[in-house]
Amino acid sequence: MTTTIATTVQERLERAHDAARGVGLLPDAAKADALRAIADAIEAATPQIVAANADDLARGRENGLSDGLLDRLRLDAARVAALASAVRDVAALPDPVGRVLEERTLPNGVALQKVSVPFGVVGSIYEARPNVTVDIAALALRSGNAVVLRGGTAAQSTNAALVDVMRDALAEFGVDPEAIQTVDDFGRDGAHALMQARGLVDVLVPRGSAELIETVVTQSAVPVIETGAGVVHIVLDSSAPLEWAEQIVVNAKVQRPSVCNAVETVLVLRDAAERLIPPVAAALQDAGVTIHGDDEVRALVADALPATDADWATEHMSLDLSMRVVDDLDEALAHIRRYSTHHTESIVTADDARAERFLAEVDSAVVMANASTRFTDGGEFGFGAEVGISTQKLHARGPMGLPELTSTKWLARGSGQIRA
């Protein structure tokens, strides 16, 4: 069976909107089984998906994509199997729809319930990696939503193949395939239509570079959940135990430097600088980290580069780390206020009062004491899947699981009550 996708953007958005009704009313088991059917279909279509991916890779090479980007773009049989496996993991999660979040009976006898419902249509605008195509579609469907995808042009052939396979699998399973749409083939017009589709698309989740997210946030008339960059800080307090300081900073920088929860700047209180900076810096340098330090740091660390003003605001995404000595906790908090992207910050301290002050005063999605910033992650938090890490304050903040892809509605059951 091959499903036929509509020819205009508007028609695709309308079909997604219509399909959302049916998908939103599916029972738990039907949604889970539909996802398992998609996973099976993806595995069965491995040759076609890898072939489509080869086209993208060839075009990428012609266009001079870096080896790193080509690797992010590449799908081989093992990676396709991993995609299918991720879909099965999402299928196994509990249904986020239909939870009763609040209940109250009014004095007049009207029974109120606030229940979780699907958003309706989730849109996503994202970049290179084709796994996002499958991830977002699976998460949206598991939470009873239709989805409209706009992936990067670099992965266009792969994404088209994946969308075809998923739509066909839905149709074969008996779910309206119009619940999965792509607007990739309309280029910038597709992205623009998606951002202006108020009334047809209920929420947009951009994923990718800071520039992409900034564009979507500022241009979209559809409500956006911002998943932002991480200029993440760790503060080493006067009382920080050396062992914790060393292992937390190294882990937060080195374990996976290219992700948003990796630390970018370490702030060391002056009265601990001589005790902590030389061994922490040595451990970092042993792990291949280049330190960008202020004058006081450079006096203590051989081979540290001078930190520029730009460094403090930079998400390095690499084995580079900015380090600064501050007078006290006040100055550390002021530095964080100025440069943080409000993703994750952590303090290393043996002083409970200072830890609690830091937890109370830092205005970030996740604020930690004595733990690696790498824990800001839906999987680590036990959500079973991650939609993204929200850095905005509306609707969702921090790692988002399936429940964050639902809205609510109030149900009122009466017996003829009227307002006095």
Place this chain on the structure above:
Amino acid sequence: MTTTIATTVQERLERAHDAARGVGLLPDAAKADALRAIADAIEAATPQIVAANADDLARGRENGLSDGLLDRLRLDAARVAALASAVRDVAALPDPVGRVLEERTLPNGVALQKVSVPFGVVGSIYEARPNVTVDIAALALRSGNAVVLRGGTAAQSTNAALVDVMRDALAEFGVDPEAIQTVDDFGRDGAHALMQARGLVDVLVPRGSAELIETVVTQSAVPVIETGAGVVHIVLDSSAPLEWAEQIVVNAKVQRPSVCNAVETVLVLRDAAERLIPPVAAALQDAGVTIHGDDEVRALVADALPATDADWATEHMSLDLSMRVVDDLDEALAHIRRYSTHHTESIVTADDARAERFLAEVDSAVVMANASTRFTDGGEFGFGAEVGISTQKLHARGPMGLPELTSTKWLARGSGQIRA
């Protein structure tokens, strides 16, 4: 004491942002007492407020404002006392900040807590009625937020007087007066700056006409909570008891026709049309309602006007009501999908299965069976105060109380844990 407000929009937004930190950390009692100080100050300043209002009224008369608008604009001593009393009611509400919404301990021992925190800075763009100035400021402060106000030019002198009184009261009480800002004196530039103030303003709540809300939603780069218009429907099912049908429809239309939860369209299933329409229409007409009906309705109701296509999409805000006969529940649901603004819909029925189908399938903020749509209200829901009624699906949906003016953050307390 007289506080001095900054001279530029940017400076005011920055001062609000800075003040938000202190306000956000105030304990419950301090926030409540600060509001009581504001209420006292408003009452004490009654003569100045009424005098400023007289200027607005005089200008309004010159500009040809209708009697209705002039009445909405007018503040006399009794209305000022009511403003102060509303502030005291907000002071008496429980603190929405610091609630622990979720707790979990990771296998590695890191203790996670999701707690409610203030947004930071709440912006509001609204129209004529000066009571919104005080309402929004009180609700924002009670939930630990700073506030930036942009009221209608018609109420400019009144709003300026109210903002002065509230700022002075805060300063006298020992809370940073910069937590209350207005950008009224910058005209359209003020509204524009507020909508573009990402990073300084955390959320915008527009209140007013559909045009105003549409403008803010489409132009704002700051996240918006949309409080929308209500094209509200009541369906009279085949099995609807006449008494319920009559009292619910009359109450929903007549009790207060100018508000968003008043009914605009009644859809009657054909097999109940002859039984229900004549008595329901008579009761409505006795209460002064003009019925706009389709042909079948007009055959049953003397003096019904013909309903135009525009009627189905119109929020009358008056004693006008559109009425249509539909084939069955499917057609009623299709009509609602096409014309509803997703605010509130209700069905009158004695058939539980149909009630549950309606509750499940209608995609509105509040869906009712056998109750008046006038119950969609923060006060009626028992929230103690109402920030507005959200018709969007992100963050808040339906009547919003103080908790909807908070965001969340995750706190993580560890003892040196790193990610494996």
